[in-house]
Every structure is written in structure tokens, then in C-alpha cells.
Amino acid sequence: MHKYLKQFVHKSPWLYRINAGSCNGCDVELATTALIPRYDVERLGCKYCGSPRHADIVLISGPLTTRVKERVLRVYEEIPHPKVTVAVGICPISGGVFRDSYSIEGPMDRYIPIDVNVPGCPPRPQAIMEGILKACEIWKKQIMEVA
């Protein structure tokens, strides 16, 4: 791609949320406080997209329950490269309060490469934003290579 245009490529990381059996706590944080509605990561060019095909940064919450595992992996496969994964909350990292439950298949990084971990139950909005910023940097490197 043209050199002049290439410097703008990293300016629109679109966010996509996957709920892997979360209790909805982290999802509420994502949807209503942490990112666009209150603390405005839209200023970085981020935008929530509804379809996995439009996604650049994937936010996964929840401990990966047995029921949802196949679907999560399938949706993850549908996301075009390059993609960066952020695990939001303690559940995808270690299972959190659901750890050792009979219905949990996690931790998530057994199945999906996780780039950024944001622990917390739920994490503070500031922590989520820092995670997004780190993910943006990783994504920037990746997309610059592709472009």
C-alpha cells in the first residue's frame, strides 16, 4: 500500500465483544462505563461492531463454559486477520469464582491465543481502558506488517 496512506492504517481498531458464559458483570462494564459511552475510546478510532467479520480487537469475558465453547471458538475463527484478543475479567484468565466447576472448560488460553489480560471481578474501567490501549499497540504492529 502507498506509504502516505499506510501511516493512517492503525487509526481505526474496531472492538468486538464475545461473551463466553460471563455473569454479565464485565459485559456491563464494557457496554456502559469502560469504553465508548463514558470514557470514550472512540477518540482512538474505536467503535463497537456487531459482526465478527468487522472486528480487529476481540474482548472476551467469561470462563468458557462447556455449552458455549464450540460457539466461541467458531466465532473466533470467523474474525479476519490481523486480530488481537483481550481477556476481560478474571474468569477467562483462571476461571475466577467458577474455577474447578464441572461445567467450565477454561482457562481461555488453552484454546485461543490471548494477547492482553485484564484481571478483576469486574475490572475497573481504567484497567479495561489500559488493556485496550495495549491491545491497540499490538494490533498496530500487526496491521502495519500486513499493509
Place this chain on the structure above:
Amino acid sequence: MINDYIHAGIALLIFPGGLFALATGLLFKGMDRIAVARLQRRVGPPVLQPVFDIIKLSTKEILIPESANDAIFKLAPMMGLMGSLVCAALVPIAGVWKGIPGAGDIFVLLYLFSLPALAFMFGGSSSSSPFGAIGFSREMVIMFAYEIPLLATLLAVAVRADWSLSLDGIIAYQTANGPFLLDPVMIPAFLAYLLFIPGTMGAGLFDIPEAEEEVIEGPVLEYSGPLLALFNLMSAVKLMVVLSLGVALFFPLLLPGGIWVNLPFHLVKCLVLMLTAVSLFRASTGRLRIDQAFIFFLKYPSSLAYVSLLGAFLLR
């Protein structure tokens, strides 16, 4: 004759269609996003964010579902973009551009207007996704609903402008007799047009075919990379067409001075129209159900437009 073709070619490719419409449309989209962010007390993205989105999308890979109809899936966004570009070339700008001579009265525009919506439908239905199919049916329903007030509004304006079916004639009539926005008979038609704009752009109450939370962006669900970028360009040009047409129909007021005064003035009028009919509307309303939106369009904008149409007939 040859001159006419060159004229039309420039109109399609550079100004007021083509590059000009793309550039202003993307800029307006950016301003819309900033305006909505400010209304929600946020900072908002940079003005050029839609351009950055297009640049990024053009580097991403294209995924096509196995069960999709390949040819239609790829053709649909191109068809929509071309339709909206032709529309942009046909809408005159008061004091700047008279439209392609001998082409494009309001009925041609009415037909071409439906091309972007049709492109959404083809894209959604050819993607073989159930959400795309739902988006397709919703787009079709809402298109039938908003075309009725649009037709009535266009007719009312045409009748009021002494049966002039060409947009240039409508502008000439208003330059001589004062803009329709200040004409009490035409104010209901203007209100109907104000409601038509978010309807066709899918904003606020009428963000139904592409509802993210319900049908995960409906028709564009399966699109990725450059093809999605084409849809974004299409919607930017369509925004510009709808705004320009609104200005031409109701407020083609001229300032003394040449093109360089009137072109910025036209853009300012478009911007004001967009901030009220799209940004403010989008930031302050939620989404209707599709049946509610259908009934809404048949009740309020249609009756407003009919009032104007009747008034225009009676006061001739």
C-alpha cells in the same frame, strides 16, 4: 453534443458527483460522529475517522461465506455506490451547478434513490446468513414506508413550483419567489422531509435494518474488508445526496457573489440540515420496532406531506 458528454462525465467523476461527493460525504460523516459524541459529553473521534476506517478496511482480507452467491455478493456494494454517485451528479447546487442538461428530473432521482437500499437488500439476501435475510426484509419494509412521504413531498414541491419537474426549475422558481422553507404551505412538507432523512439513513428511531444489537448489522453482517469499505462510501455519498436534495427543494437561497461564496454556503446549509435531522435525532432517540416504524411513516410524515400537496393544489 460532445461538450454535453464531457460535462456529464465531469459531473459524474469529479464535481458534484464523484470525488467531491465522496470527500464531503466522508467529512460530513466524521462531523456527525463528533456531534453525537459532543451531545453525549464525549470528545469523539477525529473528523477524518471515516477516512481512516476506509483505509484500514481496504487492507483487511475479504471473507465470503461458502453458501453465499458470489457474484451478487461482490456486485451489490459496487451497484449501490454507483447508484448513489449518479444521484449525486444529478442534484443541482443553487448558484454553482445546474445539473446535467436534459437529464434527471425528480422522478429519475426517486428511482435512483432506491439503488443504495436495493444494494443493501441484494447484499443481505445473497450472504445466506439468516440475519442478512432479516435485515433484507426490514430494509424493504422501511423503504416502502419512507418512499410514500418522499413521493408526496416531491410532488408538493413540484406543484408549488408551477409544475416544474426538473430540480433546476424548482430552484429557479424559488430564487424568483422566495424559498419554500419560509412558505407556510410548504412547511409540513419540509417536516416530512426532515423525518425522511433519518429514515433513509437508518439513524435513531429508524436504525432498524442495520440494528447492531438485534440483527448484528443485518445486511452488511457478512461483509469484510474492501467490500465493507464500499458500503461505507455508499452511505457517505447517499448522505450528501439526501442533504443536497433537501437544500435544493426547500432552501436554495443565494448569496451575492460567485461560486466561491455559494458553494461554502451550500455546504453550511447541508451541515445544519445534517446536525438537526441526523446527529441530534440519532443522539436523542432509541430504536423503533419495524412495524412501529412502518405505521409511523404512514401516519405522520405522509399526512404532513399530503397537507402540503393539498395546499399547493388549492392555492395555485
